[in-house]
Amino acid sequence: MIQVKDIHKTFVVKDKKSRKKKTIEAVKGISFSVKPGEIYGLLGPNGAGKSTTLRMIAGLMEPQQGSITVFGNDTKADSEKVRNTLGFLSTDLGVYGRFTPRELLKIFGEFQGVDSVVAERRGLYLLERLELSDFADVKMESFSSGQKQKVSIARALLHDPKAILFDEPTTGLDVLTAKTVLDLLKIMKGEERAVIVSTHVMPMVEQMCDRVGIIFNGKLHGDAPPKEILSQYGVSTLDEVFFKLAADGGMA
Amino acid sequence: MRGVWLVFKKEIMEFTKDRKTLFFTLAMPFILYPLLFGMIGKLGRRDVQQARSNQTRIVLIDPSSVLEPHLRLLPDDFKFVDVPEGDIKDAIKSDILEMVVTLEESAARDLAEHRTVRVDVLYNKVETSGSVGMQRLEKVLKEFDKTAVQSRLQKLGASAQLAVPTEIHSSQVGGQELMVAKVFGSMLPYMLMLMLFAGAMQLGIYVTAGERERGTLITLLATGLPRHQIIWGKLVYIFFMGIVISTLNIVSMAFSMGVMFGSLESSGAKLAVDGQEVAIQSLSGFTMIADPVVIVLTLLLMIPLGLLFSNFIIFIGIQAKNIQEAGTAMMPVFLLVIFLGVFSMAPGIEKMGILPYIPIVNVSLVIRKLFVQQASVLEYVVAFCMTVGLAALLTYLSTKFLNRESAIFKST
Ligand SMILES: Nc1ncnc2c1ncn2[C@@H]1O[C@H](COP(=O)(O)OP(=O)(O)OP(=O)(O)O)[C@@H](O)[C@H]1O
Ligand SMILES: [Mg+2]
Numbered sequence: 001m002i003q004v005k006d007i008h009k010t011f012v013v014k015d016k017k018s019r020k021k022k023t024i025e026a027v028k029g030i031s032f033s034v035k036p037g038e039i040y041g042l043l044g045p046n047g048a049g050k051s052t053t054l055r056m057i058a059g060l061m062e063p064q065q066g067s068i069t070v071f072g073n074d075t076k077a078d079s080e081k082v083r084n085t086l087g088f089l090s091t092d093l094g095v096y097g098r099f100t101p102r103e104l105l106k107i108f109g110e111f112q113g114v115d116s117v118v119a120e121r122r123g124l125y126l127l128e129r130l131e132l133s134d135f136a137d138v139k140m141e142s143f144s145s146g147q148k149q150k151v152s153i154a155r156a157l158l159h160d161p162k163a164i165l166f167d168e169p170t171t172g173l174d175v176l177t178a179k180t181v182l183d184l185l186k187i188m189k190g191e192e193r194a195v196i197v198s199t200h201v202m203p204m205v206e207q208m209c210d211r212v213g214i215i216f217n218g219k220l221h222g223d224a225p226p227k228e229i230l231s232q233y234g235v236s237t238l239d240e241v242f243f244k245l246a247a248d249g250g251m252a
Numbered sequence: 253m254r255g256v257w258l259v260f261k262k263e264i265m266e267f268t269k270d271r272k273t274l275f276f277t278l279a280m281p282f283i284l285y286p287l288l289f290g291m292i293g294k295l296g297r298r299d300v301q302q303a304r305s306n307q308t309r310i311v312l313i314d315p316s317s318v319l320e321p322h323l324r325l326l327p328d329d330f331k332f333v334d335v336p337e338g339d340i341k342d343a344i345k346s347d348i349l350e351m352v353v354t355l356e357e358s359a360a361r362d363l364a365e366h367r368t369v370r371v372d373v374l375y376n377k378v379e380t381s382g383s384v385g386m387q388r389l390e391k392v393l394k395e396f397d398k399t400a401v402q403s404r405l406q407k408l409g410a411s412a413q414l415a416v417p418t419e420i421h422s423s424q425v426g427g428q429e430l431m432v433a434k435v436f437g438s439m440l441p442y443m444l445m446l447m448l449f450a451g452a453m454q455l456g457i458y459v460t461a462g463e464r465e466r467g468t469l470i471t472l473l474a475t476g477l478p479r480h481q482i483i484w485g486k487l488v489y490i491f492f493m494g495i496v497i498s499t500l501n502i503v504s505m506a507f508s509m510g511v512m513f514g515s516l517e518s519s520g521a522k523l524a525v526d527g528q529e530v531a532i533q534s535l536s537g538f539t540m541i542a543d544p545v546v547i548v549l550t551l552l553l554m555i556p557l558g559l560l561f562s563n564f565i566i567f568i569g570i571q572a573k574n575i576q577e578a579g580t581a582m583m584p585v586f587l588l589v590i591f592l593g594v595f596s597m598a599p600g601i602e603k604m605g606i607l608p609y610i611p612i613v614n615v616s617l618v619i620r621k622l623f624v625q626q627a628s629v630l631e632y633v634v635a636f637c638m639t640v641g642l643a644a645l646l647t648y649l650s651t652k653f654l655n656r657e658s659a660i661f662k663s664t
Contacts, residue, residue, distance in 0.1 A: 058474060061657045084476030094467025098269040107262050111255075111475040139269075155471065 002034040002057060002163055002194050007066035009052050026052045027063070028218040034194045034211075036162070039185060041209035041226075042198040043238065045246070048215040050198040051090060054165045057196070058088040070163050071194075084112060087161035091171045095148045095155075097141030101127060104140070104151065105158055112159035119158060126154035129184055131177070145172045153181060157188070164188055164195045170204070182208060202238040212238070216245045255477040259485020260492075263459050267493070277451065277497055281504040289508035299380045307331035308385035309349040311340070316360035318369065319353070322392055329388045344376050350385040351375035366404060440623070441616030442593035443505065444498055444554060449561050449589050451497030453582060456490040456562065460569025461578035473654075480651045483566065487647065490562040495554065546622050549632070556639035557615050561589075563646035570650055596620065611638055 009027040014020075027049045034040040042050045055061040057068055059079040068075040070082045096104055102123065109119025127133050130150040135143070140151060149172055157164070166185070170178040182204060188195055189210075199205060205212060206226045214221045214229070222229045226238065233241045268274060309331050314320045323330045336343040340352055354372040356362070362369050373389065376382035401415045463469040472482060564585055572578035589612070596616035601607065608614045614635040621627035 055661070060470065060474060061661070080476050080478055083474060086474075088474045090470075092467055093471050095471075096266060096468055097466070098266050103265070107258075107265070108471075108475065110258050111262075111472075111477055113476065152471070 001036060001069075001071060002196065003069045004030060004032050004053070004057065005067050006031050007053070007056055007063035007068060009049075009056060009061065009063055025218055027056070029066070030213075030215070030218075030220045031066075032213050032220060032223050034163075034196055036192040036194050037189055038210045039189050039195045039197060039208055041205040041212040042196060042215060043200075043202075043205060043212060043242075044198075044215035045242065049218045050215055051167050053215065054088075054090070054167050054196065054198060057163075058086055058165055059083050060088075084159070085162045087156035087159070087164045088167075089152055089156040089165065089169055090167035091149070093152050095140045095143070095151050098139060100135075100137045100139055101132060101151045101154065102136045105154060108155050109158055114159050122160065123154060123158055126157055130154060130180060146174065146177060149173060150177070153184070157184075162193055164193055166195070166197045168199055169197060170199065170201060178204075206238060214241060214245070221245060253481070255481030256485045256488060259472075259477070259482050260488045263486060263489035264492075266459075267455065267489075273455075277455070277493075278500065281497075281501045285501075285504045285508040286511070289505075289511065293511070303380040303384040306381065308351065308381070308388055309333045310385070311335050311349060311352045313352070313354040314359070315357045316355070318355055318359040318363060319371070319392075319396070322396055326388075326392070340374065344374065344382075347379070347381075350379075350381055351389070353389065363400065439597065440502075440550070441619040442597050443502060444550075444619070445557070445589055445593045445612070445616060447498035447501045448494045448554065448558055449586060451501070452490045452494030452558070452561055452565055453586065455493050456486075456565035457569050457572075457575055457578045457582070459486050459489065460566060461572040461575050464570075464572070465574040479654050483570070483647070483651045483654055487559075487562050487566055487650075490565055491558050494558045494562060498554070498558075549622055549627075550619050553615055553619060553632075553636060553639075556636055556643060557612070559643035560612070560639050560646070563643050563650065567646050567650045567653070570654055592616070608634055609638070611642055615639055 006029050007027055008025075008029055011024045011026055013022050013024060015022050030049075030053060032040070042053065044050050052061065056063050057070065057075065059075045059082045062076060071085050073081045073085070075082050099107070102120075105123035105127075106116065106119060109116060109123065114122075124133070124136070127136050127150075130153060132147065132150050132154070135147060140148065143151070149169075153166075153169065156166075164185070169181050169185075173181065185195055185197065186208065197205075197209070209226060211224060212226050212229055213223045222232060222241075224232070229238070229241060230236060233244055235241055235244065307328065307330060310323070311333055312320060312323065313335075323332075333349050336348055343349055344351070352372075352374040354374075356370060359369045371393065373386070375386055377386070402412050405412055405414055463472065473479065565582065568581050568585070569578045572581055592612050593616060595601070596607075596613050601617075607617050608631045614631070618627050618632050618635045621631070
């Protein structure tokens with residue numbers, strides 16, 4: 001169970017032109033929870049605060065207000081335990097180019113305290129599911145961005161995490177690979193894991209998410225199954241929900 | 253501490269996976285120094301030998317024949333040549349002759365009437381052949397003066413010793429070995445510091461700012477490993493590599509230098525170090541300065557020094573956005589290290605009272621003194637503790653910094 005309670009996050013950035021400090025309220029009081037066996041979709045336009053929310057859940061950032069627990073562990077007090085139960089993926093992650101996927105997975109298995117035999121078996125299983133077995137022993141510096149993303153996915157799932165946070169997992173992947181990743185997520189859901197996915201790809205959300213939260217300007221609008229959201233807004237696609245929100249500046 | 257070991261292991265593995273890095277850090281020293289010193293030795297030997305075996309080509313303008321008969325007595329040393337056409341300075345520069353010696357017309361009369369004879373010499377000091385020629389001429393003139401003074405005194409009926417008020421008969425207390433040790437000891441800390449820093453810097457930037465740039469730092473931080481263990485693992489790696497690299501460099505350098513001096517020795521050349529001429533043969537015997545206690549104490553001091561440097565590197569590397577920024581930020585520190593190193597090599601500075609309390613300088617000072625057996629226990633302990641303390645402070649700061657999230661998400 002992932003529980004997010006009224007979290008806030010502001011950043012201070014410098015405006016180069018006016019040379020003044022600017023406060024960006026990236027997340028303004030978001031609350032929701034995700035149960036095991038559930039896929040939760042985080043939607044929202046660019047800069048809405050999706051990545052920031054996920055980073056806070058992963059313990060990589062701290063909320064200035066509010067609290068987050070992941071399977072009973074507080075992200076502030078027990079951040080190491082939280083990170084051990086969590087699989088985190090985002091598009092800006094790199095891979096160690098000098099290693100092969102097999103070597104990388106072995107190392108990260110050790111980092112996460114997984115038994116080496118178990119880690120090896122699970123790593124190879126994940127590589128096979130992601131159709132990367134042929135490249136298991138090739139140095140990653142020559143990999144395409146999609147191949148790197150696949151390795152990152154395997155790395156994130158290697159330690160059998162109970163909670164999974166995927167930030168735009170299908171970005172840069174072709175439709176076939178994207179489908180493989182989504183299938184993998186469905187398997188994860190079946191294994192009673194709590195999954196949060198952020199994305200811009202609406203059909204994917206409608207088709208596989210149990211519940212959806214729409215972030216707009218740092219606030220959560222609607223926290224319900226996709227169908228309910230549609231009827232709430234009186235529209236037939238999630239895209240239209242976006243247009244509506246944009247039209248009244250997120251006031252709805 | 254499991255995390256420290258795992259991160260260290262990961263860094264070592266990553267290091268060994270890249271053949272180029274491996275080659276340039278580990279194999280290069282064993283190619284570079286023998287080549288470098290071998291070449292210097294060979295050229296130096298050839299140069300000196302050549303200059304000595306060749307005659308000095310000289311244009312002598314000596315109308316009253318004062319010097320000429322004396323030089324004619326040494327046909328192996330001097331060869332008289334005619335005044336060349338064109339500019340005489342150019343002739344010397346372009347190696348047509350070595351020197352032009354001019355005496356005034358009145359030289360013979362001046363000599364007879366007990367006046368000083370002026371000898372003008374034009375030569376090229378930069379060329380070995382030029383300075384060899386000058387040495388030869390000075391020797392002749394010295395002999396000439398001696399006999400001239402003696403004959404003048406005789407005429408006056410005075411003792412020949414009247415012109416020799418003092419005569420130095422020196423013998424060294426420390427002995428040649430100690431002097432060599434002093435020279436080597438004053439160079440060693442500088443070389444150690446340079447190698448330690450330069451070697452660790454590249455690899456250090458790679459595992460800090462480099463990881464951020466390549467986007468792998470977040471994946472590391474997203475694991476269950478405690479932050480401070482990640483920092484410490486990297487710290488141990490940088491420290492370890494710094495020690496390995498500097499040791500390899502020093503060993504190869506010492507060995508190559510030994511070989512070079514050995515080969516120079518056979519040519520009988522002399523080497524000017526630290527403002528003093530040291531007979532080459534004594535430098536070739538590096539073994540005599542290797543007092544095991546001194547070596548152990550020196551190596552022991554390298555530990556806190558290495559820790560201090562590694563901490564510097566981590567501290568700066570972890571804050572930099574990318575490799576380039578880290579390199580730029582580290583340059584002043586690197587230059588400071590070079591400066592302090594050169595500074596502590598300067599002769600005579602060991603007498604300054606506050607030096608034992610200036611970090612880094614005190615370490616090289618103590619190493620210097622160790623080699624001439626003058627180091628005090630207090631100075632050693634102060635240098636050691638101060639360096640360890642500074643290193644610990646920096647470790648604390650870097651760890652604290654990595655715990656701040658602005659350290660992780662710089663790029664956005
Ligand atoms: N480290 C940071 N420092 C300063 N501002 C930040 C930082 N991270 C995010 N922001 C700001 O917070 C806001 C939300 O960013 P966030 O990355 O969460 O958006 P997002 O919903 O993931 O957008 P996208 O769909 O483009 O990925 C943006 O205005 C962004 O500029
Ligand atoms: Mg994002």
